[in-house]
Amino acid sequence: MGTGLAAALLWAYWLTFAEMAARWSSDPQYSHGYLVPAFAGLLLWQRRARLPAVWQSHPAGGGLMALALLLRCLAGHADIAVLDASVERVISPETLCQGVDFTPFAGLAARGWPRHVLLRGVPIVQDGALRAGPGTGRFVQRRLP
Numbered sequence: 397m398g399t400g401l402a403a404a405l406l407w408a409y410w411l412t413f414a415e416m417a418a419r420w421s422s423d424p425q426y427s428h429g430y431l432v433p434a435f436a437g438l439l440l441w442q443r444r445a446r447l448p449a450v451w452q453s454h455p456a457g458g459g460l461m462a463l464a465l466l467l468r469c470l471a472g473h474a475d476i477a478v479l480d481a482s483v484e485r486v487i488s489p490e491t492l493c494q495g496v497d498f499t500p501f502a503g504l505a506a507r508g509w510p511r512h513v514l515l516r517g518v519p520i521v522q523d524g525a526l527r528a529g530p531g532t533g534r535f536v537q538r539r540l541p
Contacts (some may be wrong), residue, residue, distance in 0.1 A: 399460070408469045411517050476514040480524070485508040493526045 403486055406413075420429035487501045513521035519526035 401500065404469075406464055408465055411473075427519065473517050474514060475516065476512075477510055477521075478512040479508040480511040481508045483507075483511075483524075486511055 399472045416429065444472055482509045484505060487499065487504050489497050489499050489502065492499055492501075509524065510521050511524055512519065515528070515532065520526065520532060
């Protein structure tokens with residue numbers, strides 16, 4: 397069961413692990429990040445006898461872990477947008493962040509603006525600012541009617 401749980405956790409947190417590894421590889425302030433999980437695991441293993449009894453297995457523990465893992469799997473691959481209903485903006489090509497110079501909606505007032513957006517579980521808009529890099533989206537081929 398331990399191997400299956402480890403595989404399920406790896407699958408569920410794959411996007412998070414990939415994002416952490418990318419930051420650890422590119423940001424000098426986080427270059428020690430690869431050592432943190434190993435060091436934390438070593439400390440937990442050395443101090444496992446000191447863990448309180450509540451950390452020991454419980455009959456409902458496996459079911460709760462399975463439910464938590466399922467919820468994490470679903471949330472990790474979801475597209476979620478949180479709108480700020482108090483924001484009102486006039487739409488223009490610049491406000492849409494689409495890399496185009498025309499939109500048929502230019503000049504229209506919009507109430508509500510994206511505050512946070514997760515694309516397949518990865519934050520691409522945080523506090524109203526676009527954080528996605530080039531190549532994040534994908535082109536959807538459509539036929540004209």
